[in-house]
Amino acid sequence: GAGVSQSPSNKVTEKGKDVELRCDPISGHTALYWYRQSLGQGLEFLIYFQGNSAPDKSGLPSDRFSAERTGGSVSTLTIQRTQQEDSAVYLCASSSRDRSYEQYFGPGTRLTVT
Amino acid sequence: RKEVEQDPGPFNVPEGATVAFNCTYSNSASQSFFWYRQDCRKEPKLLMSVYSSGNEDGRFTAQLNRASQYISLLIRDSKLSDSATYLCVVKGNTGGFKTIFGAGTRLFVKA
Numbered sequence: 001g002a003g004v005s006q007s008p009s010n011k012v013t014e015k016g017k018d019v020e021l022r023c024d025p026i027s028g029h030t031a032l033y034w035y036r037q038s039l040g041q042g043l044e045f046l047i048y049f050q051g052n053s054a055p056d057k058s059g060l061p062s063d064r065f066s067a068e069r070t071g072g073s074v075s076t077l078t079i080q081r082t083q084q085e086d087s088a089v090y091l092c093a094s095s096s097r098d099r100s101y102e103q104y105f106g107p108g109t110r111l112t113v114t
Numbered sequence: 115r116k117e118v119e120q121d122p123g124p125f126n127v128p129e130g131a132t133v134a135f136n137c138t139y140s141n142s143a144s145q146s147f148f149w150y151r152q153d154c155r156k157e158p159k160l161l162m163s164v165y166s167s168g169n170e171d172g173r174f175t176a177q178l179n180r181a182s183q184y185i186s187l188l189i190r191d192s193k194l195s196d197s198a199t200y201l202c203v204v205k206g207n208t209g210g211f212k213t214i215f216g217a218g219t220r221l222f223v224k225a
Contacts, residue, residue: 033213042118042201042217043158091157101146101205103213105157 002026004106006092012112013082021077021109025094032075033095033103034067036088043091049075051097082113115140117214118204124220131192135219137202138184146205147178149187151198152218158201161187192223 005024013019025032034046045059049069060066064082069075079086089110093103120137127133139147147164162169164176164185175188185202202216 035215043215045213045215048213101148101163102160103158105159107157 004092004094004104006090006106006109008109009107010110010112012114015084015113016081018078018080019082019111021079021090021111023075023077023092023094023106025073025075025092026096026104027073028096029094029104030072030097031095031100031103032069033093034075034077035091035093037091037108038088046077046090079111082111084113087111087113116217117141118202118216120200120202120216120219122217122219124222126222126224127192129192129194129223129225131223132188132190133192133221134186134188135200135202135221136184136186137216138182139202139204139214140183141204141206142180142183144183144204144206147176147185148203148205149174149176149185150201150203150215152201153198158215161200189221192221194223194225197221197223 007022030051032049035043037043047067048056064080067077089108091105091108093105095103118139149161150158151161152158162171162176164178166178168177173190177186199218199220201218205213
C-alpha cells in the first residue's frame with residue numbers, strides 16, 4: 001500500500017516568507033508526527049497528533065511554527081516569516097493505534113531559506 | 115544534558131566484525147525503547163524494539179538496562195549493507211506520546 005507522502009520534496013524560499021509543508025499519512029493511521037532534522041543532526045520532535053485529541057505541540061520551536069491536521073488525515077506544517085535557521089529536512093511520520101511504537105516516515109521536505 | 119545521548123561515531127569496522135552501540139537516556143520514567151536505522155539521505159526506519167529482557171533479531175541483539183538508563187545494540191557478523199546511522203529512540207508516557215530520537219551513531223562497514 002501507499003506509504004507516507006510529503007510535498008514538496010524540496011522548497012527554497014526567501015527569508016521572511018511563509019511556507020506550507022504537507023503530509024499525507026498512511027491511510028488508517030491515527031497518529032501523525034512532525035520532526036525536523038538539520039544536517040548531520042538527529043531528529044527534533046515538533047508536534048504530535050492522535051485522533052481527535054489535542055495535539056502535543058511541546059516541540060514547536062517558536063510561535064512562527066504551527067500545524068493542522070484536517071479530518072484526521074492530511075497535515076500541514078506552516079512556518080511563518082522563515083529564518084535561515086529554519087533550513088532543515090522536515091519529516092512526517094504516522095503510526096497505527098495498535099502498533100503505535102512503529103513510526104513510518106515520509107521522504108521529507110528539504111527546506112532551504114536563503 | 116540531552117534527553118537521549120549517543121556516541122556519534124563514526125564506527126569503522128571490517129566485514130564480519132561485531133560492533134556495539136550504547137545509548138543513554140535521562141528520563142527514568144521512559145516507557146518504550148527502539149532502534150531505528152537511517153540510510154544516507156533517507157528516512158528513518160524501525161530496526162527493532164528493545165524489551166526489558168533483551169531481544170534478538172537475527173544478527174542484531176538489543177539490551178535495556180533500566181537501572182543505569184542505557185540501551186545497547188549489538189551487530190554480529192557485520193555486512194556492508196549494515197552501513198547506516200543507528201538512532202536510539204525513547205518514548206515516554208508524559209503527555210502521551212512524545213518520542214525522543216538520539217542524534218545517531220554512524221557505522222561504516224568496509225570490505
